[in-house]
Amino acid sequence: AQSVTQLDSQVPVFEEAPVELRCNYSSSVSVYLFWYVQYPNQGLQLLLKYLSGSTLVKGINGFEAEFNKSQTSFHLRKPSVHISDTAEYFCAVSGGNTGNQFYFGTGTSLTVIP
Amino acid sequence: GAVVSQHPSRVICKSGTSVKIECRSLDFQATTMFWYRQFPKQSLMLMATSNEGSKATYEQGVEKDKFLINHASLTLSTLTVTSAHPEDSSFYICSASPSGGAIIQYFGAGTRLSVL
Numbered sequence: 228a229q230s231v232t233q234l235d236s237q238v239p240v241f242e243e244a245p246v247e248l249r250c251n252y253s254s255s256v257s258v259y260l261f262w263y264v265q266y267p268n269q270g271l272q273l274l275l276k277y278l279s280g281s282t283l284v285k286g287i288n289g290f291e292a293e294f295n296k297s298q299t300s301f302h303l304r305k306p307s308v309h310i311s312d313t314a315e316y317f318c319a320v321s322g323g324n325t326g327n328q329f330y331f332g333t334g335t336s337l338t339v340i341p
Numbered sequence: 342g343a344v345v346s347q348h349p350s351r352v353i354c355k356s357g358t359s360v361k362i363e364c365r366s367l368d369f370q371a372t373t374m375f376w377y378r379q380f381p382k383q384s385l386m387l388m389a390t391s392n393e394g395s396k397a398t399y400e401q402g403v404e405k406d407k408f409l410i411n412h413a414s415l416t417l418s419t420l421t422v423t424s425a426h427p428e429d430s431s432f433y434i435c436s437a438s439p440s441g442g443a444i445i446q447y448f449g450a451g452t453r454l455s456v457l
Contacts, residue, residue, distance in 0.1 A: 269451065321444065
């Protein structure tokens with residue numbers, strides 16, 4: 228079965244600084260990878276996804292992520308964060324031998340400091 | 342883009358009552374819908390997978406008689422929390438996969454359930 232590890236539960240960063248949120252997954256077969264953002268008391272919004280093709284994926288709000296098969300990672304990056312980026316970020320994996328079920332990481336709380 | 346509507350957004354009820362939560366795909370047909378539960382400061386835990394016209398598949402540890410799921414049409418799934426107790430208080434989120442797609446899930450805004 229697939230699993231997802233988000234090593235950083237909380238990431239504080241100053242406004243306009245770069246940020247990287249780490250995500251590692253475990254799977255013996257090809258999978259699809261996703262990053263979602265959740266604002267307080269709201270559902271999840273898709274930031275970006277990797278299905279196939281280019282390993283560098285660009286998403287909304289200036290975020291991007293790179294799929295690294297050898298390191299089984301899918302880290303999320305943004306070169307310059309804004310106050311409005313403060314939210315909870317979830318990495319998720321699906322596909323492989325579990326079909327379309329999603330497995331989520333425990334989340335990373337990003338706090339942008341003015 | 343694909344929109345999933347979840348209603349109500351917040352519900353407060355007395356212990357022992359039942360609560361129904363609706364999940365609708367507004368602009369696409371969803372063969373499969375998923376129900377998640379999220380505790381404060383934690384990730385989403387899949388409760389069940391709902392396929393239109395068939396019984397839901399529940400994850401291990403989820404009580405089928407407690408959390409009744411109905412997926413009567415390609416655009417509507419409902420989750421009923423029966424005889425709710427304070428420990429059922431949580432944030433419930435649904436998602437839907439377009440028919441024939443299944444790779445992508447679109448999420449509702451969630452329902453905050455508080456059982457007094």
